[in-house]
Amino acid sequence: MGFSTYVVYYVMSVISTTMYEAKLANGLSADIAAQERQWVSRCRVGDENALGFLINRHRNRLVRTATNLLRDRHEAEDVAQEAFLKAFREIGKLRDDRAFSGYLYRICVRLCMDRLRLKRAELVEFDAPQPHEGGHVENRVVVAKLLAQLPAELRTTLVLREMEQLSYEEVAEVMRVPIGTVRSRLHTARERFRKLWTEAVGE
Amino acid sequence: MNGRVFGCGRFHKLTNELNDRELTAREEKFLESHRHVCSECRRYERHSSFALNMLRDAALEPEPSPLFEERIIRKLQVQNVRLSLSYWAPAFAGAAIACFALFAALQMISRPADLKGVKIPNAESSLPQHSHTLPSLNLDHGFRIQ
Numbered sequence: 001m002g003f004s005t006y007v008v009y010y011v012m013s014v015i016s017t018t019m020y021e022a023k024l025a026n027g028l029s030a031d032i033a034a035q036e037r038q039w040v041s042r043c044r045v046g047d048e049n050a051l052g053f054l055i056n057r058h059r060n061r062l063v064r065t066a067t068n069l070l071r072d073r074h075e076a077e078d079v080a081q082e083a084f085l086k087a088f089r090e091i092g093k094l095r096d097d098r099a100f101s102g103y104l105y106r107i108c109v110r111l112c113m114d115r116l117r118l119k120r121a122e123l124v125e126f127d128a129p130q131p132h133e134g135g136h137v138e139n140r141v142v143v144a145k146l147l148a149q150l151p152a153e154l155r156t157t158l159v160l161r162e163m164e165q166l167s168y169e170e171v172a173e174v175m176r177v178p179i180g181t182v183r184s185r186l187h188t189a190r191e192r193f194r195k196l197w198t199e200a201v202g203e
Numbered sequence: 204m205n206g207r208v209f210g211c212g213r214f215h216k217l218t219n220e221l222n223d224r225e226l227t228a229r230e231e232k233f234l235e236s237h238r239h240v241c242s243e244c245r246r247y248e249r250h251s252s253f254a255l256n257m258l259r260d261a262a263l264e265p266e267p268s269p270l271f272e273e274r275i276i277r278k279l280q281v282q283n284v285r286l287s288l289s290y291w292a293p294a295f296a297g298a299a300i301a302c303f304a305l306f307a308a309l310q311m312i313s314r315p316a317d318l319k320g321v322k323i324p325n326a327e328s329s330l331p332q333h334s335h336t337l338p339s340l341n342l343d344h345g346f347r348i349q
Contacts (some may be wrong), residue, residue, distance in 0.1 A: 048276060055272045063267045073265050080267070084275050085282060136260070143261035162255060163262040168223070187219050190255065194247075197254035 033098060040097040043088065055084060058101060062108045068163045069112040069156060071144040079115065083108035102173065109156065109174050116152035146196045154189035161186055210237050214244045218251055 036057070042050035062083060066076035087104045094103060147155050153175075160166045160174065161182075171186075172179045214237045217230055226234070238245055 051276060051279065052272055055275055059267045059271055063265055063271075064263065067263045067265045071263075073263075076265070077267060077271065081271070081275050081278065085278055088279060089282065139257050140261045140263075143258055158258070162258050186223075187216075190219055190222075190251070191215075193258065194251050194254045197257065198250050 036100065037097040040091065040094070040100045044091055051088065054100070058084075058104055062105065065105070065160075065164055066108055066112050068159050069109070070115060071147065075115065076112075079111045080108060083111055086111075106174050106176070109160070113152045113156055116155060119148070120152060142197075142200055146193060146200060149196055150189060150192060154185055154192065157182060157185040158189040158193060211241060211244055213237075214241070215247065218244075218248050222255065 036054070039050040039053045043054060059080065062080040063073075063076055066079045066083075067073050070076050070079065083104060086107050087100070091100075094100060147159070150158065156175065157171060160171045161168075166174070168179050168182050168186075172182045175182070177185075210233070214234065217226060217234055220226065221234075238248070
């Protein structure tokens, strides 16, 4: 009797704790979203504190994505800054303040894609990566060289999915393409990356 | 068994989908049985997973530079100044042209006699210059009385 009461009590407490935590997490994310909405609306009237808050909130994600796409940290910072400037310049056109973070991220990815297209156009001759065996840094260099051989669309899809861990829906939203297109691009990109990697490691 | 066998295309497709969704028991079973009979596909799967793992491992986590925010705010200020300049530039240009025209007109009005060779109707400078001394009548010339 005593044991079963204890078990029931324990299960109930676990359930209530889980529910409380879930509620807290939801509440927190709702709070953050509401806060961001306020900052965005303050940003519209040129409040510099609001600008600072929004920059601090989004800079890490933007710089990380741009670095993974462009494989160049300095260029990535330039692109992230350009994305912020463009977003703030056109913040008046934004209909919904809640959409700011997605809007900013989309601008950043699009700017990266533009740069990748330009780079690819410049890439007349490319040295095939040499067969290698090994280290973490070498792997990164080889990955950068292999990614450079993919077209901008394939490369962006692959990086957003594999490195940034975005879902198909998120990739589709960021790149403004249907989910089916993301699926097929990802398949092609993985296939081409695998082939390039096989050639690079000399197997 | 070596070489390709029937169902390799499906195997490739499912290997790719394995990264994004859970396969059904039937699909798992197909992969398992195909793996046993096709060495090409075994190699394909090994390379695929190795390449993708390498790609995921190569993800970078850079920290933005400490001056990142400051730079953006400065650029934003410069951008605002440029925007306001480009907004007011036509007005400034128009005002400058109007000032110049006004200045030129004032110059013309204040110093009309200086304009040599320019004929202005009813202007003082265009009139023939008359001496204000009366012509002298020399009566003595040719009528000298002896």
